[in-house]
Amino acid sequence: MAISVETFFLDPDAQGTLQSQIQQMIAEGILSGRFQRGEKLPSSRKLAAHLGVARITVTLAYTELLANDYLTSRGRSGYYVSDTAPEPPAFPPQPPRQDAVDWSRALGQRFSGGATPVKPQDWSSYRYPFVYGQTDPTLFDHASWRHCALQALGQKDFVPLTSDYYDQDDPQLVTFIARHILPRRGILANPDEILVTMGAQNALWLTAQVLLTQRRTAAIEDPCYPALRDILTQSRCHVTPIPVDADGLPPDSVPAESDVIFTTPSHQCPTTATMPMSRRQALLARARELDALIVEDDYEFEMSFLSPPSPALKSLDRDGRVIYVGSFSKSLFPGLRLGYLVGSTAFIREARALRASVLRHVPGHIQRTAAYFLSLGHYDSLIRRMGNTLRRRREVMADAIAAHGLTVAGRGAFGGSSFWMRAPDGTDTEVLAERVKAKSVLIEPGHPFFASPGRGQAHYRLGYSSIPSSRIPEGIAILARIVAEQA
Template sequence: MVISVDTFFLDAEAQGTLQARIQQMITQGILSGRFRKGEKLPSSRKLAEHLGVSRITVTIAYTELLANDYLTARDRSGYYVSENAPEPPEFTALHPSQDKVDWSRALGRRFTGGATPIKPQDWSRYRYPFIYGQADPALFDHANWRQCALQALGQKDFLAMTTDYYDQDDPELIEFVARHTLPRRGILAEPSEILITMGAQNALWLTAQVLLSQRRTAVIENPCYHAQRDILTQSRCHLEPVGVDRDGLPPDALPKHADVIFTTPSHQCPTNATMPLSRRKELLRKAAEMEALIVEDDYEFEMSFLRSPLPALKSLDTDGRVIYVGSFSKSIFPGLRLGYLVGSKAFIREARALRASVLRHPPGHIQRTAAYFLSLGHYDSLIRKMGQAYAKRRTVMERACAEHGLGIVGQGVFGGSSIWMRAPDHVDTTALDARLRANKVLIEPGIPFFHGDSPPRNFYRLAYSSISAARIPDGIGILARELKNG
């Protein structure tokens, strides 16, 4: 690797000759670890032009460093950092400047402090990873995704890959969402009513920014998706949590002054409750009566391997008051970060303008690759494969939980990829999670999903999306023993 000449700067306040200052600049780069053994330095001519000094000055500096074994020379190739150069210190070098800013006063707003849990980056190294939302490499269609990515890199799709769409999206992806994805949920929408987002979380953030202010009230389910609550808290709106029951969000419990209602009717997060059709209609009636809007997060509807899901809330909406959030990130792979918003033209127009001011649009190459993966039928094949695997894993998990007497309180009517669990009242599942990690078991404590200062501490979630069926019984056995011993 050639070290870029742009990384070299002479310290105007340094003492000594130009030759000595160049030597010091290079040795500091080696001792700090910025320049690594075997890396090639710029030619004496290029470095001299960059620094505005004579070439002979740089050559003499290089020669001195060569004599001190900081550099080595290769015939007709140039100068390289020597393999015998001093090793950088093990400690982290201090930054030469001091931060004198009082950040407690300088920060206008804070976005830290939310309840979003931190999952270990090395989750795949755990033998029993009962964690939600990670891709299983055994199920993913590597070959066809690679083929679609290569196709999207071709000359035919050069403009799709390189064009700045500004506030627009890949027309082929929009067409597929409009003609194939949404009709499966009973939704009809025009391209002007669809916006591609960087996943469902980005869609929720855009929605909150457009619809809410400090004077407006948002309803959230309790418990709910923790990142959604963080988003709404950051919007500074008034937040009203409403407890869910076995059928999801109860319309009768809604506060009369609500402006926007956030709900997951098809697959409540995290309890997996499914809202019956009668309650969906009642929720729409109640929202119309209150002149409130509804934001429907329809995550995981594809994982309905037990029976077909109920129609989306958006499909029952005749007033245009439902804003629909969908995502391909969970069903294809979470790192894809590709979702979509569906709503009235007036709303999408504002959301589109906001997105353009923040990130323009999701990368064109990713959109076109996804469009190919969807339109060529690979997505449907992947969903069928995942559904079959999840159905088997769910059966194994239910059997193992029953065998050990573990309390299942929510498992989804149509399918899904997780089970909502309740431990005995005295159990703190955060502490339980810490103990289980020593036995290579990962679970998700339920505390972050609840709103309030004193959330129940004995709930947890077990996902079967990232663990093979063969390992589930042993993992549940370890969990059961730890619960008993704790």
């Protein structure tokens, strides 16, 4: 690797000859570790022109460093950092910089300190990763995605690749969502009722910013998606957690002061409960009675592989009061950061304007690549393959859980990709997670999903989207043994 000539600067206040200054500059770069062994230095002509000195000055500096074994010469190739150059010394840590800003007063708002759980970045290196929502490389269609990405880079797609959409979206992607994705949920929408977002979390943030104020109240499920609670806390609205039951959010428990109701009816997060049709109708009636809006997060409807998914709340809505949030994070991969909002034109108009002021639009190349992947049939093929695999893993998981006497607190009747579990009373699943992690088993503690800090200590989530069926029984056996020990 070549060292860029732009990294060299002469200090105007330095002492000594130009030759000695150049020698010292290069030697310090090697001793500090900035210049690595084997890296090529700029030619004497190029460095001299950059520094504004005579070439002979640089040549003499290089020659002196060559004699001291800092540099080596490779024929006509040039000068390189020597393989026997001095090792960078282990300098003691520098004293902390004194910050004169009182950040406790300077910060107008705080966004850190939320409860959203963080998955280990190296989760794939664990043998039994019962983590939720990660991509299994054995299932994803790399070749087709690469083909679609290359197609989106072609000359024909130069405009969507390079253009500033400002507040608009790729028409091909919006058309496919409107004609193929949404009808599967019974939803009919026009293009001006659809907004592409940077994933479901961005869609929820946009929704909260548009609909809620400090004087309005949001009703949320308890337990719920932790990032949603963080978003609502940051919006400074009033938040009312409503305990869910085996059928999800109970409509009768929604308080009268609610302005916006957030729910996950297809697969309640994290219990995986599916809201029955009668309750969906009741929730719509309750919202109509309160003149409240409903935000339906349908994050996992593609994972309904045990039986066809129930109609979306949005498909049953006749008043325009349901805002639908969809995502490709679970069906494609979370790093794609691609989702969408569906709502009345007036709402989408404001959400579009807000998105434009924050990030303008989702990158055009990502949108066009996804549009090709969906429209060429690769997406449907992937969903079928994932459904068949998750069905098998779910069966293996259920058998292993039953065999080892672990307690299931919630399992989706329509599918999903996780089990909501409960350990014996008194178990702290934070401690349990650390203990099983030492045995290469990853689980998700349950307390971040609950509104009250004291609740959910004994709950945990087991995902099976990223672990092969062959490893599930052994991983569950290890987990069961440590659960018994801790109990």
